[in-house]
Amino acid sequence: LAKTTQPISMDSYEGQEVNITCSHNNIATNDYITWYQQFPSQGPRFIIQGYKTKVTNEVASLFIPADRKSSTLSLPRVSLSDTAVYYCLVGYSNDYKLSFGAGTTVTVRA
Amino acid sequence: NAGVTQTPKFRILKIGQSMTLQCAQDMNHNYMYWYRQDPGMGLKLIYYSVGAGITDKGEVPNGYNVSRSTTEDFPLRLELAAPSQTSVYFCASRPGTSGTFLELFFGEGSRLTVL
Known part of the structure:
Protein backbone atom coordinates (compact mmCIF):
# COMPACT_ATOMS: atom_id res chain seq x y z
CA LEU A 1 0.00 0.00 0.00
CA ALA A 2 1.48 3.34 -1.04
CA LYS A 3 2.00 6.04 1.59
CA THR A 4 -0.32 8.99 1.04
CA THR A 5 -0.33 12.61 2.19
CA GLN A 6 -3.43 14.82 2.24
CA ASN A 19 -10.43 20.02 -4.93
CA ILE A 20 -8.53 17.74 -2.57
CA THR A 21 -5.06 16.64 -3.58
CA CYS A 22 -3.42 13.44 -2.38
CA SER A 23 0.32 12.85 -2.80
CA HIS A 24 1.52 9.28 -3.35
CA ASN A 25 5.11 9.50 -4.55
CA ASN A 26 5.87 5.78 -4.17
CA ILE A 27 2.85 4.55 -6.14
CA ALA A 28 3.53 1.22 -7.86
CA THR A 29 2.77 0.40 -11.48
CA ASN A 30 -0.22 -1.78 -10.64
CA ASP A 31 -1.67 0.49 -7.95
CA TYR A 32 -5.08 2.12 -8.23
CA ILE A 33 -6.23 5.28 -6.46
CA PRO A 44 -16.62 5.40 5.20
CA ARG A 45 -18.27 5.13 1.81
CA PHE A 46 -16.44 4.40 -1.44
CA ILE A 47 -16.63 7.35 -3.86
CA ILE A 48 -14.39 6.66 -6.82
CA GLN A 49 -11.47 4.60 -8.10
CA GLY A 50 -9.09 5.36 -10.96
CA TYR A 51 -5.79 4.38 -12.55
CA LYS A 52 -4.87 7.27 -14.84
CA THR A 53 -6.19 10.44 -16.52
CA LYS A 54 -9.74 11.25 -15.45
CA VAL A 55 -12.63 9.32 -13.97
CA THR A 56 -16.05 10.84 -13.35
CA ASN A 57 -19.18 9.54 -11.69
CA GLU A 58 -22.33 11.07 -10.26
CA VAL A 59 -20.56 12.10 -7.06
CA ALA A 60 -17.09 13.33 -8.02
CA SER A 61 -14.27 13.46 -10.53
CA LEU A 62 -10.80 12.05 -10.05
CA PHE A 63 -7.88 13.62 -11.90
CA ILE A 64 -4.61 11.70 -12.15
CA PRO A 65 -1.58 13.25 -13.92
CA ALA A 66 0.67 11.22 -16.18
CA ASP A 67 3.30 10.54 -13.49
CA ARG A 68 0.56 9.33 -11.11
CA LYS A 69 2.44 10.68 -8.08
CA SER A 70 -0.60 12.63 -6.98
CA SER A 71 -4.32 12.70 -7.58
CA THR A 72 -7.09 15.25 -7.09
CA LEU A 73 -10.61 14.55 -6.00
CA SER A 74 -12.98 17.20 -7.31
CA LEU A 75 -16.39 17.79 -5.74
CA PRO A 76 -18.48 20.06 -7.97
CA ARG A 77 -20.84 22.65 -6.48
CA VAL A 78 -20.69 21.42 -2.90
CA SER A 79 -23.57 21.67 -0.47
CA LEU A 80 -23.69 21.56 3.33
CA SER A 81 -24.25 17.82 3.10
CA SER A 93 -5.99 -6.03 -5.30
CA ASN A 94 -3.28 -8.03 -3.50
CA ASP A 95 -2.85 -5.33 -0.85
CA TYR A 96 -4.62 -7.19 1.93
CA LYS A 97 -3.67 -4.84 4.75
CA LEU A 98 -5.71 -1.73 3.91
CA SER A 99 -4.86 1.15 6.21
CA PHE A 100 -6.36 4.62 6.14
CA GLY A 101 -4.54 7.85 6.87
CA ALA A 102 -6.01 10.78 8.80
CA GLY A 103 -8.00 12.02 5.82
CA THR A 104 -9.07 15.56 4.92
CA THR A 105 -11.89 17.18 6.83
CA VAL A 106 -13.93 19.27 4.41
CA THR A 107 -16.27 21.82 5.98
CA VAL A 108 -18.85 23.46 3.76
CA ARG A 109 -20.39 26.69 5.05
CA ALA A 110 -23.55 28.45 3.97
CA ASN B 1 -29.72 -6.37 0.56
CA ALA B 2 -28.16 -6.32 4.05
CA GLY B 3 -24.47 -5.82 3.13
CA VAL B 4 -22.31 -5.71 6.28
CA THR B 5 -24.18 -6.08 9.57
CA GLN B 6 -22.63 -5.27 12.93
CA THR B 7 -24.04 -6.01 16.37
CA PRO B 8 -24.41 -4.55 18.89
CA LYS B 9 -24.61 -0.90 17.86
CA PHE B 10 -23.89 0.33 21.37
CA ARG B 11 -22.37 -1.31 24.42
CA ILE B 12 -21.03 -0.20 27.78
CA LEU B 13 -18.49 -2.47 29.44
CA LYS B 14 -16.82 -2.41 32.81
CA ILE B 15 -13.05 -2.62 33.04
CA GLY B 16 -11.95 -6.24 32.85
CA GLN B 17 -15.09 -7.55 31.15
CA SER B 18 -14.97 -9.35 27.84
CA MET B 19 -17.27 -9.24 24.86
CA THR B 20 -17.58 -10.09 21.20
CA LEU B 21 -18.52 -7.70 18.43
CA GLN B 22 -20.32 -9.54 15.68
CA CYS B 23 -19.88 -8.86 11.97
CA ALA B 24 -21.63 -10.64 9.12
CA GLN B 25 -21.68 -9.98 5.37
CA ASP B 26 -23.93 -11.50 2.75
CA MET B 27 -21.94 -10.51 -0.36
CA ASN B 28 -19.65 -13.58 -0.44
CA HIS B 29 -16.61 -11.35 0.03
CA ASN B 30 -13.33 -13.02 0.80
CA TYR B 31 -11.67 -10.09 2.56
CA MET B 32 -12.93 -8.75 5.87
CA TYR B 33 -11.56 -6.10 8.20
CA TRP B 34 -11.96 -4.63 11.66
CA TYR B 35 -11.10 -0.99 12.27
CA ARG B 36 -11.38 1.25 15.29
CA GLN B 37 -11.89 4.99 15.17
CA ASP B 38 -11.25 7.21 18.16
CA PRO B 39 -12.98 10.62 18.33
CA GLY B 40 -11.63 13.03 15.70
CA MET B 41 -9.13 10.49 14.40
CA GLY B 42 -8.76 8.30 11.35
CA LEU B 43 -9.37 4.57 11.16
CA LYS B 44 -6.86 2.14 12.61
CA LEU B 45 -6.74 -1.43 11.30
CA ILE B 46 -7.06 -4.02 14.07
CA TYR B 47 -7.26 -7.36 12.24
CA TYR B 48 -8.08 -8.56 8.77
CA SER B 49 -8.89 -11.84 7.04
CA VAL B 50 -8.41 -12.96 3.44
CA GLY B 51 -10.69 -15.96 3.73
CA ALA B 52 -12.16 -18.55 6.07
CA GLY B 53 -9.53 -19.80 8.47
CA ILE B 54 -7.00 -17.05 7.61
CA THR B 55 -6.53 -13.97 9.79
CA ASP B 56 -3.69 -11.54 10.39
CA LYS B 57 -2.82 -8.58 12.59
CA GLY B 58 -3.26 -4.98 11.56
CA GLU B 59 -1.76 -1.86 13.13
CA VAL B 60 -3.34 -2.12 16.60
CA PRO B 61 -4.12 -5.79 17.44
CA ASN B 62 -3.23 -5.79 21.15
CA GLY B 63 -6.20 -6.59 23.38
CA TYR B 64 -8.23 -8.13 20.57
CA ASN B 65 -8.72 -11.49 18.92
CA VAL B 66 -10.57 -12.61 15.81
CA SER B 67 -11.68 -15.79 14.12
CA ARG B 68 -13.02 -16.56 10.66
CA SER B 69 -14.72 -19.93 10.57
CA THR B 70 -17.03 -19.02 7.67
CA THR B 71 -16.88 -16.62 4.73
CA GLU B 72 -19.80 -14.65 6.15
CA ASP B 73 -18.76 -14.03 9.77
CA PHE B 74 -15.80 -12.23 11.30
CA PRO B 75 -16.28 -11.65 15.05
CA LEU B 76 -13.95 -9.45 17.09
CA ARG B 77 -13.27 -10.49 20.66
CA LEU B 78 -12.23 -8.02 23.35
CA GLU B 79 -10.59 -9.66 26.34
CA LEU B 80 -10.18 -7.78 29.62
CA ALA B 81 -11.64 -4.50 28.41
CA ALA B 82 -9.70 -1.32 29.19
CA PRO B 83 -10.72 2.37 28.94
CA SER B 84 -8.27 2.72 26.02
CA GLN B 85 -10.58 0.45 24.01
CA THR B 86 -13.39 3.00 24.14
CA SER B 87 -13.95 3.67 20.47
CA VAL B 88 -16.20 3.12 17.49
CA TYR B 89 -15.52 -0.17 15.76
CA PHE B 90 -16.17 -0.69 12.07
CA CYS B 91 -16.27 -3.95 10.21
CA ALA B 92 -15.74 -3.94 6.46
CA SER B 93 -15.51 -6.37 3.57
CA ARG B 94 -14.42 -6.28 -0.07
CA PRO B 95 -14.57 -8.72 -2.96
CA GLY B 96 -10.81 -8.68 -3.52
CA THR B 97 -9.56 -9.13 -7.02
CA SER B 98 -12.04 -7.83 -9.57
CA GLY B 99 -13.69 -4.59 -10.55
CA THR B 100 -13.34 -1.85 -7.97
CA PHE B 101 -11.25 -4.12 -5.82
CA LEU B 102 -10.30 -1.40 -3.35
CA GLU B 103 -13.98 -0.77 -2.61
CA LEU B 104 -14.59 -1.58 1.02
CA PHE B 105 -18.16 -2.01 2.23
CA PHE B 106 -18.54 -0.83 5.81
CA GLY B 107 -21.00 -1.69 8.53
CA GLU B 108 -22.76 1.00 10.56
CA GLY B 109 -20.31 0.71 13.43
CA SER B 110 -20.40 -0.44 17.05
CA ARG B 111 -19.86 2.23 19.69
CA LEU B 112 -18.11 0.76 22.72
CA THR B 113 -17.53 2.54 26.03
CA VAL B 114 -15.38 1.02 28.75
CA LEU B 115 -15.87 2.47 32.23
Whole structure:
Protein backbone atom coordinates (compact mmCIF):
# COMPACT_ATOMS: atom_id res chain seq x y z
CA LEU A 1 0.00 0.00 0.00
CA ALA A 2 1.48 3.34 -1.04
CA LYS A 3 2.00 6.04 1.59
CA THR A 4 -0.32 8.99 1.04
CA THR A 5 -0.33 12.61 2.19
CA GLN A 6 -3.43 14.82 2.24
CA PRO A 7 -4.23 18.22 3.75
CA ILE A 8 -5.71 17.95 7.23
CA SER A 9 -8.63 20.25 6.54
CA MET A 10 -10.28 22.47 3.94
CA ASP A 11 -13.07 25.02 4.15
CA SER A 12 -15.47 25.91 1.38
CA TYR A 13 -18.84 27.54 0.73
CA GLU A 14 -21.97 26.16 -0.81
CA GLY A 15 -21.90 26.10 -4.59
CA GLN A 16 -18.12 26.14 -4.88
CA GLU A 17 -15.92 23.41 -6.30
CA VAL A 18 -13.68 21.62 -3.81
CA ASN A 19 -10.43 20.02 -4.93
CA ILE A 20 -8.53 17.74 -2.57
CA THR A 21 -5.06 16.64 -3.58
CA CYS A 22 -3.42 13.44 -2.38
CA SER A 23 0.32 12.85 -2.80
CA HIS A 24 1.52 9.28 -3.35
CA ASN A 25 5.11 9.50 -4.55
CA ASN A 26 5.87 5.78 -4.17
CA ILE A 27 2.85 4.55 -6.14
CA ALA A 28 3.53 1.22 -7.86
CA THR A 29 2.77 0.40 -11.48
CA ASN A 30 -0.22 -1.78 -10.64
CA ASP A 31 -1.67 0.49 -7.95
CA TYR A 32 -5.08 2.12 -8.23
CA ILE A 33 -6.23 5.28 -6.46
CA THR A 34 -9.41 5.22 -4.42
CA TRP A 35 -11.29 7.85 -2.45
CA TYR A 36 -13.72 7.43 0.42
CA GLN A 37 -16.15 9.80 2.16
CA GLN A 38 -17.09 9.53 5.82
CA PHE A 39 -19.94 11.39 7.49
CA PRO A 40 -20.04 11.73 11.29
CA SER A 41 -21.14 8.56 13.07
CA GLN A 42 -21.05 6.52 9.85
CA GLY A 43 -18.60 4.16 8.22
CA PRO A 44 -16.62 5.40 5.20
CA ARG A 45 -18.27 5.13 1.81
CA PHE A 46 -16.44 4.40 -1.44
CA ILE A 47 -16.63 7.35 -3.86
CA ILE A 48 -14.39 6.66 -6.82
CA GLN A 49 -11.47 4.60 -8.10
CA GLY A 50 -9.09 5.36 -10.96
CA TYR A 51 -5.79 4.38 -12.55
CA LYS A 52 -4.87 7.27 -14.84
CA THR A 53 -6.19 10.44 -16.52
CA LYS A 54 -9.74 11.25 -15.45
CA VAL A 55 -12.63 9.32 -13.97
CA THR A 56 -16.05 10.84 -13.35
CA ASN A 57 -19.18 9.54 -11.69
CA GLU A 58 -22.33 11.07 -10.26
CA VAL A 59 -20.56 12.10 -7.06
CA ALA A 60 -17.09 13.33 -8.02
CA SER A 61 -14.27 13.46 -10.53
CA LEU A 62 -10.80 12.05 -10.05
CA PHE A 63 -7.88 13.62 -11.90
CA ILE A 64 -4.61 11.70 -12.15
CA PRO A 65 -1.58 13.25 -13.92
CA ALA A 66 0.67 11.22 -16.18
CA ASP A 67 3.30 10.54 -13.49
CA ARG A 68 0.56 9.33 -11.11
CA LYS A 69 2.44 10.68 -8.08
CA SER A 70 -0.60 12.63 -6.98
CA SER A 71 -4.32 12.70 -7.58
CA THR A 72 -7.09 15.25 -7.09
CA LEU A 73 -10.61 14.55 -6.00
CA SER A 74 -12.98 17.20 -7.31
CA LEU A 75 -16.39 17.79 -5.74
CA PRO A 76 -18.48 20.06 -7.97
CA ARG A 77 -20.84 22.65 -6.48
CA VAL A 78 -20.69 21.42 -2.90
CA SER A 79 -23.57 21.67 -0.47
CA LEU A 80 -23.69 21.56 3.33
CA SER A 81 -24.25 17.82 3.10
CA ASP A 82 -20.80 17.35 1.56
CA THR A 83 -19.22 18.21 4.91
CA ALA A 84 -17.28 15.04 5.70
CA VAL A 85 -13.85 13.47 6.00
CA TYR A 86 -12.33 12.33 2.70
CA TYR A 87 -9.70 9.58 2.55
CA CYS A 88 -7.31 8.71 -0.23
CA LEU A 89 -6.20 5.07 -0.51
CA VAL A 90 -3.66 3.78 -3.01
CA GLY A 91 -3.06 0.09 -3.62
CA TYR A 92 -3.69 -3.03 -5.62
CA SER A 93 -5.99 -6.03 -5.30
CA ASN A 94 -3.28 -8.03 -3.50
CA ASP A 95 -2.85 -5.33 -0.85
CA TYR A 96 -4.62 -7.19 1.93
CA LYS A 97 -3.67 -4.84 4.75
CA LEU A 98 -5.71 -1.73 3.91
CA SER A 99 -4.86 1.15 6.21
CA PHE A 100 -6.36 4.62 6.14
CA GLY A 101 -4.54 7.85 6.87
CA ALA A 102 -6.01 10.78 8.80
CA GLY A 103 -8.00 12.02 5.82
CA THR A 104 -9.07 15.56 4.92
CA THR A 105 -11.89 17.18 6.83
CA VAL A 106 -13.93 19.27 4.41
CA THR A 107 -16.27 21.82 5.98
CA VAL A 108 -18.85 23.46 3.76
CA ARG A 109 -20.39 26.69 5.05
CA ALA A 110 -23.55 28.45 3.97
CA ASN B 1 -29.72 -6.37 0.56
CA ALA B 2 -28.16 -6.32 4.05
CA GLY B 3 -24.47 -5.82 3.13
CA VAL B 4 -22.31 -5.71 6.28
CA THR B 5 -24.18 -6.08 9.57
CA GLN B 6 -22.63 -5.27 12.93
CA THR B 7 -24.04 -6.01 16.37
CA PRO B 8 -24.41 -4.55 18.89
CA LYS B 9 -24.61 -0.90 17.86
CA PHE B 10 -23.89 0.33 21.37
CA ARG B 11 -22.37 -1.31 24.42
CA ILE B 12 -21.03 -0.20 27.78
CA LEU B 13 -18.49 -2.47 29.44
CA LYS B 14 -16.82 -2.41 32.81
CA ILE B 15 -13.05 -2.62 33.04
CA GLY B 16 -11.95 -6.24 32.85
CA GLN B 17 -15.09 -7.55 31.15
CA SER B 18 -14.97 -9.35 27.84
CA MET B 19 -17.27 -9.24 24.86
CA THR B 20 -17.58 -10.09 21.20
CA LEU B 21 -18.52 -7.70 18.43
CA GLN B 22 -20.32 -9.54 15.68
CA CYS B 23 -19.88 -8.86 11.97
CA ALA B 24 -21.63 -10.64 9.12
CA GLN B 25 -21.68 -9.98 5.37
CA ASP B 26 -23.93 -11.50 2.75
CA MET B 27 -21.94 -10.51 -0.36
CA ASN B 28 -19.65 -13.58 -0.44
CA HIS B 29 -16.61 -11.35 0.03
CA ASN B 30 -13.33 -13.02 0.80
CA TYR B 31 -11.67 -10.09 2.56
CA MET B 32 -12.93 -8.75 5.87
CA TYR B 33 -11.56 -6.10 8.20
CA TRP B 34 -11.96 -4.63 11.66
CA TYR B 35 -11.10 -0.99 12.27
CA ARG B 36 -11.38 1.25 15.29
CA GLN B 37 -11.89 4.99 15.17
CA ASP B 38 -11.25 7.21 18.16
CA PRO B 39 -12.98 10.62 18.33
CA GLY B 40 -11.63 13.03 15.70
CA MET B 41 -9.13 10.49 14.40
CA GLY B 42 -8.76 8.30 11.35
CA LEU B 43 -9.37 4.57 11.16
CA LYS B 44 -6.86 2.14 12.61
CA LEU B 45 -6.74 -1.43 11.30
CA ILE B 46 -7.06 -4.02 14.07
CA TYR B 47 -7.26 -7.36 12.24
CA TYR B 48 -8.08 -8.56 8.77
CA SER B 49 -8.89 -11.84 7.04
CA VAL B 50 -8.41 -12.96 3.44
CA GLY B 51 -10.69 -15.96 3.73
CA ALA B 52 -12.16 -18.55 6.07
CA GLY B 53 -9.53 -19.80 8.47
CA ILE B 54 -7.00 -17.05 7.61
CA THR B 55 -6.53 -13.97 9.79
CA ASP B 56 -3.69 -11.54 10.39
CA LYS B 57 -2.82 -8.58 12.59
CA GLY B 58 -3.26 -4.98 11.56
CA GLU B 59 -1.76 -1.86 13.13
CA VAL B 60 -3.34 -2.12 16.60
CA PRO B 61 -4.12 -5.79 17.44
CA ASN B 62 -3.23 -5.79 21.15
CA GLY B 63 -6.20 -6.59 23.38
CA TYR B 64 -8.23 -8.13 20.57
CA ASN B 65 -8.72 -11.49 18.92
CA VAL B 66 -10.57 -12.61 15.81
CA SER B 67 -11.68 -15.79 14.12
CA ARG B 68 -13.02 -16.56 10.66
CA SER B 69 -14.72 -19.93 10.57
CA THR B 70 -17.03 -19.02 7.67
CA THR B 71 -16.88 -16.62 4.73
CA GLU B 72 -19.80 -14.65 6.15
CA ASP B 73 -18.76 -14.03 9.77
CA PHE B 74 -15.80 -12.23 11.30
CA PRO B 75 -16.28 -11.65 15.05
CA LEU B 76 -13.95 -9.45 17.09
CA ARG B 77 -13.27 -10.49 20.66
CA LEU B 78 -12.23 -8.02 23.35
CA GLU B 79 -10.59 -9.66 26.34
CA LEU B 80 -10.18 -7.78 29.62
CA ALA B 81 -11.64 -4.50 28.41
CA ALA B 82 -9.70 -1.32 29.19
CA PRO B 83 -10.72 2.37 28.94
CA SER B 84 -8.27 2.72 26.02
CA GLN B 85 -10.58 0.45 24.01
CA THR B 86 -13.39 3.00 24.14
CA SER B 87 -13.95 3.67 20.47
CA VAL B 88 -16.20 3.12 17.49
CA TYR B 89 -15.52 -0.17 15.76
CA PHE B 90 -16.17 -0.69 12.07
CA CYS B 91 -16.27 -3.95 10.21
CA ALA B 92 -15.74 -3.94 6.46
CA SER B 93 -15.51 -6.37 3.57
CA ARG B 94 -14.42 -6.28 -0.07
CA PRO B 95 -14.57 -8.72 -2.96
CA GLY B 96 -10.81 -8.68 -3.52
CA THR B 97 -9.56 -9.13 -7.02
CA SER B 98 -12.04 -7.83 -9.57
CA GLY B 99 -13.69 -4.59 -10.55
CA THR B 100 -13.34 -1.85 -7.97
CA PHE B 101 -11.25 -4.12 -5.82
CA LEU B 102 -10.30 -1.40 -3.35
CA GLU B 103 -13.98 -0.77 -2.61
CA LEU B 104 -14.59 -1.58 1.02
CA PHE B 105 -18.16 -2.01 2.23
CA PHE B 106 -18.54 -0.83 5.81
CA GLY B 107 -21.00 -1.69 8.53
CA GLU B 108 -22.76 1.00 10.56
CA GLY B 109 -20.31 0.71 13.43
CA SER B 110 -20.40 -0.44 17.05
CA ARG B 111 -19.86 2.23 19.69
CA LEU B 112 -18.11 0.76 22.72
CA THR B 113 -17.53 2.54 26.03
CA VAL B 114 -15.38 1.02 28.75
CA LEU B 115 -15.87 2.47 32.23
